[in-house]
Amino acid sequence: MKEQPAYDIIIAGAGAAGFFAGISALEMRAGTRVLILEKSNKILSKVLISGGGRCNVTNVCAEPAELVKNYPRGGRSLLNVFYSFGQKETVEWFRQHGVALKAEEDGRMFPRSDSSETIAACLRENYFRLGGELQLQKDITAFRHEGGLFYISLRNGDTYCAARLIIASGGAPKTAMLDWIKEHGHEIRPSVPSLFTFNLPQDPICSLMGISVENADIKIRDSKFRDSGPLLITHWGLSGPAILKLSSFAAEWIYEKNYSFSIEINWLHSKNRNTVNEELSKLFKTFRDKKVRNLKPAEIPGRLWEYFLNKCGIDPEKNGAEISSKELESIIKTLFADVYQVNGKTTFKEEFVTAGGVSLRGVDMRSMESKHIPGLFFCGEVLDVDGITGGFNFQAAWSTARAAAAHAINNL
Ligand SMILES: Cc1cc2nc3c(=O)[nH]c(=O)nc-3n(C[C@H](O)[C@H](O)[C@H](O)COP(=O)(O)OP(=O)(O)OC[C@H]3O[C@@H](n4cnc5c(N)ncnc54)[C@H](O)[C@@H]3O)c2cc1C
Known part of the structure; x- marks a missing residue:
């Protein structure tokens, strides 16, 4: 039985x-x-x-x-x-x-x-x-x-x-x-x-901890992984829904890379690169006597804009009229294809x-x-x-x- x-x-x-x-x-x-x-x-x-x-x-x-x-x-x-x-x-x-x-x-x-x-x-x-x-x-x-x-x-x-x-x-x-x-x-x-944030050790952007943008595109270079959404700068790197989602979809790929890879950020998600180029060029010409630190796209927080200018080697105290076309090109590149080296992860709490x-x-x-x-x-x-x-x-x-x-x- x-x-x-x-x-x-x-x-x-x-x-x-x-x-x-x-x-x-x-x-x-x-x-x-x-x-x-x-x-x-x-x-x-x-x-x-x-x-x-x-x-x-x-x-x-x-x-x-x-x-x-x-x-x-x-x-x-x-x-x-x-x-x-x-x-x-x-x-x-x-x-x-x-x-x-x-x-x-x-x-x-x-x-x-x-x-x-x-x-x-x-x-x-x-x-x-x-x-x-x-x-x-x-x-x-x-x-x-x-x-x-x-x-x-x-x-x-x-x-x-x-x-x-x-x-x-x-x-x-x-x-x-x-x-x-x-x-x-x-x-x-x-x-x-899965579900972690990206560490950017020693990257100066971390000094902007607490700053966020509503909609950025993040792409993991040399991979098919990309995502869009809110992005938050933390004292150790990048976080926010867009990063967490990306970490999850790319979890196995990132693991194989031993958490060392580079990302490219488009800080102006929905905007067209040429349009922004024209808009900024017009802004700098119109407000030729204004400091470039105050001449920014509406979506970019002031401190982040100043950081971008410094990253491009542009003195934020310069006037709009003083920005050369090469400098404008460099700003556009930073706004649309800003590259960071990720090294390590932090588990999302x-x-x-x-x-x-x-x-x-x-x-x-x-x-x-x-x-x-x-x-x-x-x-x-x-x-x-x-x-x-x-x-x-x-x-x-x-x-x-x-x-x-x-x-x-x-x-x-
Ligand atoms: C900090 C944190 C916050 C989270 N918040 C959310 C959230 O808000 N929303 C969401 O959707 N998900 C959330 N998650 C994920 C979610 O908690 C898990 O997906 C979910 O708990 C999985 O449930 P489970 O019962 O399968 O496993 P578990 O909750 O891990 O339970 C498994 C149990 O099995 C026991 N066990 C393991 N091996 C053995 C064994 N050999 N013999 C006997 N017992 C064993 C373990 O001790 C454990 O108690 C969170 C996870 C963490 C860590």
């Missing part, structure tokens, strides 16, 4: 994906015996620190076809799970569970309380209310699949048995941390950081993720079930999926967890 496992489903990891998978299984099939095994002594720790303590749960972007564009890796593979349980369903799920979400101007959605504890409490309370179990300090180091059951081994030598295993162990800073999954035939994509993880090639992306082992499922950041900043990483966690749970309860 087949052994009766103590649990229907064991979930590895007590993060957003693990808890949501557990709740989903219990909601879809009351009485399911679910156990979460968590290696640390904390639960939902990333939820609590996320979004600067406010938890950016999702984004206003609701249309699955649009939503997938926010994932540098794995986006299109998420289409199915987004159609089954996407942004709209997530907002509605939280609403039905007493958590109202609000949208901010940039599209990020937070709990109305502005506290990540609201999200953690919602997940915690619903999981335990439905009868889910949790054990802390249970570090899973291996598992075997035998006779249709999973035997899950912990570092301390204990073994647990379940009919299904859902792996929701999060991003792994080191690829070797996923060896216990790799040994079952799952390819592991190397872990590389609000949100950072790991690119890499369990390759999607070995996972059925409708059910989140392993293609190698029936009954084994994956969800959340353990997968080789990562989004840009804006609530997209949690959205992937909710959607993949829901799909994993929905299929894990089948034929139990």
Whole structure:
């Protein structure tokens, strides 16, 4: 006779994906015996620190076809799970569970309380209310699949048995941390950081920390990567949404370059180079007795303009009439193709993720079930999926967890 496992489903990891998978299984099939095994002594720790303590749960972007564009890796593979349980369903799920979400101007959605504890409490309370179990300090180091059951081994030598295993162990800073999954035939994509800012060590532009421009184009030289958006100068380099998005899409390329590469900035995003050339030339002629420090394009903050002039070797005290055509050419070049050498990265404090993880090639992306082992499922950041900043990483966690749970309860 087949052994009766103590649990229907064991979930590895007590993060957003693990808890949501557990709740989903219990909601879809009351009485399911679910156990979460968590290696640390904390639960939902990333939820609590996320979004600067406010938890950016999702984004206003609701249309699955649009939503997938926010994932540098794995986006299109998420289409199915987004159609089954996407942004709209997530907002509605939280609403039905007493958590109202609000949208901010940039599209990020937070709990109305502005506290990540609201999200953690919602997940915690619903999981335990439905009868889910949790054990802390249970570090899973291996598992075997035998006779249709999973035997899950912990570092301390204990073994647990379940009919299904859902792996929701999060991003792994080191690829070797996923060896216990790799040994079952799952390819592991190397872990590389995503969502970081660019360091420009010793570059004088850093003295302008705090200055931002609303819309700049940034291009990584010798690559296909480019992006536009707000750009912020910090005391160590460049940050802001445009840089974070670029860091995410180019994460693997930048990693291969060992975080040393050059970028080119167009500080006047939508403007035409020839038009600006004519406008400035006219400005310098019209205000011939005015100091050039005061004759600038409206989009460029005063201190940045002065920095550009100095960079071009032009004394900001000169009058408009004194600017030669060669100097104007040099200003135009700086405004439209300003080059910086990046050396190193700084992890974005609000949100950072790991690119890499369990390759999607070995996972059925409708059910989140392993293609190698029936009954084994994956969800959340353990997968080789990562989004840009804006609530997209949690959205992937909710959607993949829901799909994993929905299929894990089948034929139990
Ligand atoms: C500072 C910060 C802020 C962020 N803010 C946002 C945000 O506002 N919005 C957003 O969308 N994303 C945000 N992210 C990203 C987001 O937190 C993650 O994408 C999300 O938490 C992934 O959830 P997860 O459940 O897959 O993994 P995790 O939250 O990492 O949970 C995995 C759990 O599994 C446990 N575990 C690992 N290995 C084992 C094992 N072998 N045995 C047992 N347990 C194990 C871990 O201890 C952990 O508790 C942020 C990330 C950081 C670091």
